[in-house]
Amino acid sequence: MRALDSVSWTIVIVLALTLGLAPFTPEPHIWEKLKMLAAGELVRAVDWFDLLLHGVPWVVLGLKAVRTLRPDA
Template identity: 65%
Template structure:
């Protein structure tokens, strides 16, 4: 997980805002795909790829925050 240290938190947040939420209207794409996932209508491979692509920045952000929290703990 050392590769996470190479990315700045600012860069990851920008990726979440731009790639993760694009297109912004009528609703963020990742939100639309998550609704499809929970309703059971996420069946097309393209929709699954969209969820993976637009959700990846949020997963990286979560991993980065967890790694930062782990590094901040006293040993």
């Protein structure tokens, strides 16, 4: 948890908004991959890698938010 605490909010938010959403047009890449996952179309390895790459910043943001709101967790 120290590693999560040591990362600044600014860096986490910038990563989520840039890497987490890029490319921005025609729709954010993470959104496309989540729709593919829900439809059962996420079958290629590169698609799973994309989901991981674009999803990690959002997971870190969520974990950091939970850690901040519940410091005892």
